[in-house]
Amino acid sequence: MLNYLKSEFYRILHGREIYWATAVLAGLTVLMNLTLFAFDRLTPDFPYSTVAFSLNMLTGSMSMLLMAGLIIVVFLFSDEYKNGTLKNAISFGISRNAFFTGKCIVCAAAAFLSMLVIMAVYIGGAFLLLKSEGSLPLRQLLKGTAVNLPAAVASVVLASALCCRFKKEATVGLWWIGIMGGVPTVCFFLGLKIESIERISEWMPWNYLKYEVSVNMSGYSCLWDTPEGVAKCLIAGTIGILVFYVGGILAFHKKEIE
Amino acid sequence: MKEHVIEARSVTKKYKDVTALRDVDITVKRGDIYGLIGDNGAGKTTFLKLLTGQIYTSGGELKLFGAYSEKELEQNRKRTGAIVEEPGLYPKLSVEKNLEYYRIQKGIPGKNQIEETLKSVGLWDKRKRKCGALSMGMKQRMGLAIALLGEPELLILDEPINGLDPSGIIEMRNLLLKLNREKNITIIISSHILSELEQIATVYGFLSRGWLLRELTAEKLHEDCAGYLEIKVSDPERYAALLEKEMEGVQYQVMPDFQIRIQNPQFPAEAYSGLASGHGIGIVGLEQKQMSLEEYYMDLKERGKLSC
Numbered sequence: 001m002l003n004y005l006k007s008e009f010y011r012i013l014h015g016r017e018i019y020w021a022t023a024v025l026a027g028l029t030v031l032m033n034l035t036l037f038a039f040d041r042l043t044p045d046f047p048y049s050t051v052a053f054s055l056n057m058l059t060g061s062m063s064m065l066l067m068a069g070l071i072i073v074v075f076l077f078s079d080e081y082k083n084g085t086l087k088n089a090i091s092f093g094i095s096r097n098a099f100f101t102g103k104c105i106v107c108a109a110a111a112f113l114s115m116l117v118i119m120a121v122y123i124g125g126a127f128l129l130l131k132s133e134g135s136l137p138l139r140q141l142l143k144g145t146a147v148n149l150p151a152a153v154a155s156v157v158l159a160s161a162l163c164c165r166f167k168k169e170a171t172v173g174l175w176w177i178g179i180m181g182g183v184p185t186v187c188f189f190l191g192l193k194i195e196s197i198e199r200i201s202e203w204m205p206w207n208y209l210k211y212e213v214s215v216n217m218s219g220y221s222c223l224w225d226t227p228e229g230v231a232k233c234l235i236a237g238t239i240g241i242l243v244f245y246v247g248g249i250l251a252f253h254k255k256e257i258e
Numbered sequence: 259m260k261e262h263v264i265e266a267r268s269v270t271k272k273y274k275d276v277t278a279l280r281d282v283d284i285t286v287k288r289g290d291i292y293g294l295i296g297d298n299g300a301g302k303t304t305f306l307k308l309l310t311g312q313i314y315t316s317g318g319e320l321k322l323f324g325a326y327s328e329k330e331l332e333q334n335r336k337r338t339g340a341i342v343e344e345p346g347l348y349p350k351l352s353v354e355k356n357l358e359y360y361r362i363q364k365g366i367p368g369k370n371q372i373e374e375t376l377k378s379v380g381l382w383d384k385r386k387r388k389c390g391a392l393s394m395g396m397k398q399r400m401g402l403a404i405a406l407l408g409e410p411e412l413l414i415l416d417e418p419i420n421g422l423d424p425s426g427i428i429e430m431r432n433l434l435l436k437l438n439r440e441k442n443i444t445i446i447i448s449s450h451i452l453s454e455l456e457q458i459a460t461v462y463g464f465l466s467r468g469w470l471l472r473e474l475t476a477e478k479l480h481e482d483c484a485g486y487l488e489i490k491v492s493d494p495e496r497y498a499a500l501l502e503k504e505m506e507g508v509q510y511q512v513m514p515d516f517q518i519r520i521q522n523p524q525f526p527a528e529a530y531s532g533l534a535s536g537h538g539i540g541i542v543g544l545e546q547k548q549m550s551l552e553e554y555y556m557d558l559k560e561r562g563k564l565s566c
Contacts, residue, residue, distance in 0.1 A: 003362060007359050014355050085347070085348060087346055088346040088404065089363070093332045093338075095329075256314065257312040
């Protein structure tokens, strides 16, 4: 297992995928800040060229963090079937469980490091190009990111499980959207009629990030403003990791590799 | 007695409605070069995939170095090297980095292994090239290099000479023979190119439509192919009766077109022609023949079709 982890880190560091994924995502944040900066120069009294507006984009749409997890995993891992490298690992006596666990750890670590770089570029770019009025937006963003890290890891674990199960990226993407976004949406609407489902649906990251986080120019009302909200985010994310990990193990355990 | 490296007992593999392997018994002993022969769909790759753990048996027992539990099989697979179907490579990494990746994964100490292995398969000069840019033949060599890392005790090779040029085929053959002779590496190899297998295999297994038609040593095969006499006579039934009466223990086979095939003839050809002419049976033709592996296989397949 340790050797497998080492080899995967070697591959990721010597490949270009992680650098490309990080560069593209960081580039998008730079582009956004540059656009706001340009509008500020071209339009008199443009109200949105502020650090708060830029950072609130992510604070108010934390589900983007979950999607970034999917993107990183697909970049790093989706070609294992196509390249025939998955069968190599199994042939060398690496168990399916060790393979899946290794992929989850490596992808989560790579995604975390990539996120650090993207956030640094994003925040740095915002402060460099846009007007700053206090540190609250930054604190809200950092706190929101921190408490939603377990949910982001759950997203990585789910994407890794799907990559182990399916050969095509499109299939992985569709299943990920279905499980991460579709199921909570269905549960939300069912929850309007059935109370027990409502209670479950409230604990799904997709739903609480959508309905319990409100960010606009006049202020913040974020789930993580209260200790209970922080606990909810952390617990829900941790349950997600466990559920997707066990699901991944069960789905991949007896999977035949053609 | 030599250790059994692979032991398959009544191994069956089913894919939904298709049975790819049916009650297959295969034994590979340490030091053997086991040639797996069969047409497309015969079950060769399926058997090798079972060995590498890519797929699971539907029935029967499969042992690797004497172990059969899933955990032990996984453990013992660390003692093997394999290429099944196309070699698995990361196309954007160089030859050297791909091999380094697998060296780390297998926990093999010493970076000098990379140089040694790449030199042994003739890829040292191409070490900086991206694997995605390699020709099919070079990819096959690369696959072999990965399989050879760490000096495995068992090599599982599925059509390893596919895509190799003539000199590549010779080099591959010599390398496999060298590994087998010098390091006593056991090899199980499937190939469509029977003449190639004939030059290296010490044991053969003939598969057809999932059945193992026959398993025999190279010595036994040579004995079976050692030669036969094909005699074309005007009355094959009467001639067959005469053979049984006059030449005790004779092995013969009545073929189409008035032909009779006498396996391992004990007497000179004249004795057989004399037997026919002496009893008024006309001789239309007489030929001394040696069976090639291809002919042996085709003959076995024909007979297998009748019995399966």
